[in-house]
Amino acid sequence: MRNILLASAALALLAAPAMAQTVSSPSYYGTLGYTQLDADGADVGAVTGRFGAKFTPYLGAxxxxxxxxxxxxVTVGATSVKIKENYDVAAYGVATLPINPNFDLFAxxxxxxxxxxASxxxxxxxxxxxxxxxxxxxxxxxxxxxGVRADWTRRDFTNGGGTADAYSVSYVRRF
Structure with missing residues (x-):
């Protein structure tokens, strides 16, 4: 039994450098672009910036x-109401499907x-x-x-706030 434990420990020590080589450091990216938000009849625009990290070729945040x-x-009854987006912030988990080195899809x-x-x-x-x-x-x-990025994001607002669709086109820079 002792020999089996010693042999297992020796194999684990020999395999440790190989395991370390398979772990890669995260890759980072940033984007800057324009987002059009379509929310219950009001269409507002925004400048959007993102910062992300890919922990593996398939998963990131x-x-x-x-x-x-x-x-x-928009018209509410007989009154004209001006709608403007002040800001939005969000955090995401991202799953990527690399198609080739120059093109990938993500969710x-x-x-x-x-x-x-509203005013x-x-x-x-x-x-x-x-x-x-x-x-x-x-x-x-x-x-x-x-590169360039195009995406669609649905926002399901809590507290009965309805939904909104955000369409974005951005410049992408990998670091």
Whole structure:
């Protein structure tokens, strides 16, 4: 029994360098682009930045923040209301399917918060709502570091806040 334990320990020590070589460090990326948010008849735009890490070729995480740059006017009854996105922030788990070195598909799911401002005349109201988010997209790289990204994300707002669809096009930079 003692010999079996010693042999197992020796094999484990010999295999440790091989295991260390299979573990890779994370790769990082950032994006900067435009997002169009379609929420219950109001279409608002935002500049979106993301920072992500791929822990394996297939799994990673990313954080995003958007700041509103456009507004939309909707009619509520006989009143015109201007809607603007102030900001949103979210964190996602990301699953990637590499098709080739220059193209990959991804799916992501996460949680975030969005703040909108509605104003009419001298009155304005600001409100934020949390959401469960999920979506899909694709990255195309023109070289080893630079590319473009297109994605769609559904936001299911909590507390009866409805849903919104976010469409994004971004520049991608791998680090």
């Amino acid at each position: 990313e954080a995003e923040a958007s700041f509103g740059v456009g507004h939309d006017t 992501r799911a996460g949680y975030g918060t969005t703040e909108l401002k 009419t005349g001298a009155t304005s109201v600001t409100d934020s709502n949390e959401s469960w988010n999920y979506g899909v997209g694709a990255n195309y790289y023109v070289d080893t570091q630079n």
